[in-house]
Amino acid sequence: MGKTELAKALAKALQRELLRLQCYDGLEQREALYEWNYAAQLLHMRAVEASGAARDVEAEVYQPHYLIRRPLLQALQAPAPGAVLLIDEVDRADEPFEAFLLEYLGEYQVSIPELGTIRAEVAPVTILTSNRTRELNDAVKRRCLYHWLDYPERERELAIVRAQVPGVGEKLSAQVADFAARLRDAPLRQRLPARARHCRERRSGRAR
Amino acid sequence: MPRASEWARALIALDTIELDPEVVSDTAGILFKQRDDVAALTRELASELLKPEPEQAGA
Numbered sequence: 486m487g488k489t490e491l492a493k494a495l496a497k498a499l500q501r502e503l504l505r506l507q508c509y510d511g512l513e514q515r516e517a518l519y520e521w522n523y524a525a526q527l528l529h530m531r532a533v534e535a536s537g538a539a540r541d542v543e544a545e546v547y548q549p550h551y552l553i554r555r556p557l558l559q560a561l562q563a564p565a566p567g568a569v570l571l572i573d574e575v576d577r578a579d580e581p582f583e584a585f586l587l588e589y590l591g592e593y594q595v596s597i598p599e600l601g602t603i604r605a606e607v608a609p610v611t612i613l614t615s616n617r618t619r620e621l622n623d624a625v626k627r628r629c630l631y632h633w634l635d636y637p638e639r640e641r642e643l644a645i646v647r648a649q650v651p652g653v654g655e656k657l658s659a660q661v662a663d664f665a666a667r668l669r670d671a672p673l674r675q676r677l678p679a680r681a682r683h684c685r686e687r688r689s690g691r692a693r
Numbered sequence: 694m695p696r697a698s699e700w701a702r703a704l705i706a707l708d709t710i711e712l713d714p715e716v717v718s719d720t721a722g723i724l725f726k727q728r729d730d731v732a733a734l735t736r737e738l739a740s741e742l743l744k745p746e747p748e749q750a751g752a
Contacts, residue, residue: 646698660712667742
């Protein structure tokens with residue numbers, strides 16, 4: 486329903502890069518934040534072993550270039566002016582992930598055991614979206630500004646269809662808008678019609 | 694539910710001049726993500742939904 490477009494538009498307006506994390510059931514920290522490139526590290530270790538040299542292999546393999554950065558970490562390290570971070574469909578992730586997210590959103594820093602603490606240069610502008618299939622943690626909700634996206638009224642929807650689909654024709658576009666409006670009231674509909682978009686914005690530039 | 698404009702584009706691609714129950718139920722997959730909803734939008738229901746609104750009494 487246009488939530489990605491909104492994030493893109495915001496990124497463009499702020500001249501920040503857009504980073505996106507798509508949430509799903511089973512999403513884990515390592516998919517969202519970072520993981521080590523084990524395969525490459527292993528190859529490195531084998532190569533050192535084969536060469537027979539006495540080196541501090543551990544220090545060599547836990548270097549930043551073996552780190553696979555995922556959106557949440559990328560958002561922290563985005564160079565000025567920073568990033569717009571879209572965390573999409575937060576309700577699909579589970580509660581442990583939400584707890585982790587809460588910490589991330591509260592601090593905008595992460596601790597990587599082998600590399601130390603990484604703080605955001607510029608705090609990302611973070612947008613959370615939810616389809617409201619479940620209620621989010623209160624602590625998460627408290628930190629957010631809300632923006633509800635309702636479906637447009639029939640007239641507006643008609644205008645949108647005609648603007649976006651030039652070849653559509655008067656009659657068909659009117660029928661489409663009518664039908665769409667009726668469908669929302671029809672017994673088919675099993676979920677709430679409106680999507681909630683939680684907008685979170687940091688006022689100050691620095692994240693500590 | 695996706696935007697009506699996505700649906701309109703698909704309808705045009707199918708050379709639709711106006712809605713009928715068949716094309717509505719055929720394109721149900723564009724309107725809904727859930728399989729149950731797609732199955733529920735039968736031609737009968739589409740027919741029902743396409744009927745013009747009844748006149749308001751005493752208007």
